Amino acid sequence: MxxxxxxxxxxxxxLAIVFLLSIGAMPTAYANEVGREQLPSISAQTAITETGATTETKESGVKLPGFGREPAAPADEAAPTPTPAPTEEPAALGPIDNLEDAQSAVIQIEAVGTFEDPEEGLIPNAAGRGSGFIIDPSGIAVTNNHVVTGAAFLKVFVAGEDEPRNARVLGVSECSDLAVIDIQGDGFPYLTWYKGTIKVGLDVYAAGFPLGDPEYTLTRGIVSKAQANGDTSWASVDSVLQHDATINRGNSGGPLIDADGAVVAVNYAGNASTNQYFAISSVDAIPIVENLMTGSDVNAxxxxxxxxxxxxxxxxxxxxxxxxxxxxxxxxxxxxxxxxxxxxxxxxxxxxxxxxxxxxxxxxxxxxxxxxxxxxxxxxxxxxxxxxxxxxxSFSFADTLEEDNGGGESNTDGNSETSTTSYSDYTSVADATGVLSVEVPVEWTDVRDGNWTVDDQVVGLRLAAAPDLDAFFESWSMPGVIFSASADLLKTTDEAGLLDSVDYSDSCTFGERKELPDGHFTGLYDRWEKCGDAESSALIVAVAPQERTFVVLIEMQVVSDADLEAVDHILDSFVVDGLRSSAAQDGDLTSVV
CATH class of the missing domain: 2.30.42.10 (PDZ domain)
Known part of the structure; x- marks a missing residue:
């Protein structure tokens, strides 16, 4: 497209852009504006329904916050955190096997960074909070991608400690909304994954720190659906559980556990108005987390x-x-x-x-x-x-010429055998040296290569393609392209000089010369109109890379609207690799297919 x-x-x-906000953190500025007690308990504007569709919900007096980041404590409650003194490592308690002790392995995560919000604009040094849980005594912990990605640094609050610990992100999965972090320190109590079959009716408990509050919270419910729709505006999770253990903003990344403290799923979304809450099943989470622990990102x-x-x-x-x-x-x-x-x-x-x-x-x-x-x-x-x-x-000849023509059809009669809305596909062709390559329509089966000569002097390489090159060279009713490159010509001329050397005035009417937008290649193009009896068009493009080590000349005949799209594709795909001065071989254009 x-x-x-x-x-x-x-x-x-x-723009009237609608966002489905996760239950994670949100900008501190928003928290200070509405107050913690006024925070809505679900996504602010849209929420997941049972079928996976979204239904609009509006909170009176609440502006749309940015990307569901839960607030840190208001400014009058929390001063900047000083550099913590060395703390004793937590006593190694081993794997937790009961509900009561699960609290010691559930963490609160504060992510600080600069974020761009569509309504608020740039939000520097935004602090938001979510939840997570430790899965290894070395301090490896799991949370949501949307809680940590893009943060400049993380502060992790571990149970029983007054000062936060630093942590680094090991790996993330944007699509599964999972992240693995490594907390500074060692010897942590940790949770294990649920090993049984997850069935509807299983008793579950949502553990975490909702609404940015430092107080640990545990709510109870059951698994109400073992396979819910996982497509949201911020993730596309393969295996999602629906449950009714209440979660709020700030619960993102926290565990959904059973009565033995085993992790059944990872909380990430919800709709309080319908008492529907969603968590990433351990079936999906375990293999992804294992990859993230190695330091590799997954689908990110x-x-x-x-x-x-x-x-x-x-x-x-x-x-x-x-x-x-x-x-x-x-x-x-x-x-x-x-x-x-x-x-x-x-x-x-x-x-x-x-x-x-x-x-x-x-x-x-x-x-x-x-x-x-x-x-x-x-x-x-x-x-x-x-x-x-x-x-x-980016630049599109198809769009530019369409606008120049007032949105009407291109200047063709539509009678060519190649006249069509678009070509079926594109294929890569190259010259015999492998220096020049470009993608052309698969219908352009006649391909030849050779030297580019100017005043009987070899100056570079040339590659041509068309449905029928003989007809292309002899008439204006056949589309095609000539792709030439030289490492010598910029010593004696420039892009404008190259365009001046191509004169179609005997058969065409000159349309215009324009600059191409700045990019890796810069240059000019000429447009010729009403060429020959076919009254087709021609586009001549002269460009050079920013380092100006060579120059490219592309000549193309445009017979149908499909050819305009082909121009765009050719300009997006041409490659000049290893072109040197006087690198061409003797000879005229010869077939390469």
């Missing part, structure tokens, strides 16, 4: 995100914060961005993370994934690749 920001030119900064790009939509054209994953050094950070994704598409799929059209997570689960962590990102503050549409090229401002 190709985007042009012109499609959103009437979009206000104040390194964002704290939520599905958003304006109810019309725009939907995607709002990025509240980004983990430093993560794949998202490495390509330039920032807090306040909206990931609009991934691998060509529009995200969050149903208001959930389902599509985002399905894509991540269908690829390995090191796979290259194409993304389109809306930088909401500047209204820029950016394109890049996870594990690939960094974000750059």
């Amino acid at each position: 190709t985007f042009s920001f012109a499609r959103f030119r009437y979009l206000s900064i104040q 790009l390194g964002i704290n995100g939520q599905a958003v939509s304006d109810g019309e054209q725009l939907s995607g994953i709002w990025v509240a914060s980004v983990k430093s050094g993560s794949p998202a950070d490495q390509i330039g994704i920032k807090s306040g961005d909206i990931i609009v598409t991934m691998e060509g799929v529009q995200l969050a059209t149903d208001g959930t993370m389902a599509d985002y997570c399905n894509i991540l689960r269908s690829h390995d962590a090191e796979d290259v994934l194409t993304v389109q990102v809306l930088r909401f503050d500047t209204k820029e549409m950016l394109e890049g690749q996870i594990n690939g090229r960094v974000l750059e401002q």
Whole structure:
């Protein structure tokens, strides 16, 4: 799917974006505004229903807070935490096997960081609190991804201690909303996982620290559904339990335990108005947690995100914060961005993370994934690749020419045998040296390579493709492309000079010359119109990388609307790898297929 920001030119900064807030932490500013006693007990605007759909609920006088972060104590109750004096290690109690002692292994987590909220904007040094539980005497603990991801540092409050301990994140799973942290110290009491079959009617207890309160809380209920819908606006969990043990904001990441203190599930969401609460089943959590304990992330790009939509054209994953050094950070994704598409799929059209997570689960962590990102503050549409090229401002010839034509059809007669709405697929073709490669429509089966010559001098390499190259060279009714690259020409000319050397005035009417948006490649393009009897169009693009080590000239005949999309695909996919001065071989264009 190709985007042009012109499609959103009437979009206000104040988008009517609806969020399903988790039961985790929320900005301290919000806590100070409404007071702890006024905090709603469920997600502020939408909540999970029994069928997994969302139903809107509104709290009178409560503004939509940011990403469900539970408040730390109000400013008049909590001064900045001083550097703690060395504390004695807790007595090693071993695995807990009863309900009463479970409290000693349940922790409160305070995450401090800077987050971007769609209503409040940038919230620096926001402190929020959630829950968690220790699963290993070395201090390994489990919580929710949305409690910790993007935080600058964590403070963990352990039972029986007055001062918090520091902790570091070992690994996270955005889609399963799980995280594993390592608490400073050793010799902790810990919980074990439930080993039996989880059945409806099982007595369970929700343990944690709701509403940011430092007082440990335990509520009782039963498992009311063994397999609930796990798709929400901030996660897409495979195995979710529904229960009726009351949980509130701040319970996120806390354990749902049985009468013996064994962890049945990890609490992460709820709807108090219908007495429905949701937890990530141990069946799903155990293998993920085992991976996270090794220091590996699972189904994660390194964002704290939520599905958003304006109810019309725009939907995607709002990025509240980004983990430093993560794949998202490495390509330039920032807090306040909206990931609009991934691998060509529009995200969050149903208001959930389902599509985002399905894509991540269908690829390995090191796979290259194409993304389109809306930088909401500047209204820029950016394109890049996870594990690939960094974000750059995107540009669409198809959209630009459509707008120049007043939204009408392209300047073609539609009679070509290749005239169609879009091509069926694209395939990569390369020259014999492997230096030039580009993706072209699979229908363009005639491919040839050779030298690029100027004034009878070899200056570089050339690759051409079309359904029929002879017809492409001899007429204006056949689409196709000539892709040329030179490491020599920038010594004697520039992009404008290259465009001046291509003159179609005998057969076409000159349309315009424009600059391409800044990106890794910069340059110009010429548009020629009413070419030949077919009255088709031609686009000539001259670009060079920022380091200006070579120059590329792309000449393309546009016969149908599908060819405009092909131009975009060709410009997004061409590669020049290892081009050197005088590296070309002698000879004219020859077939490579």
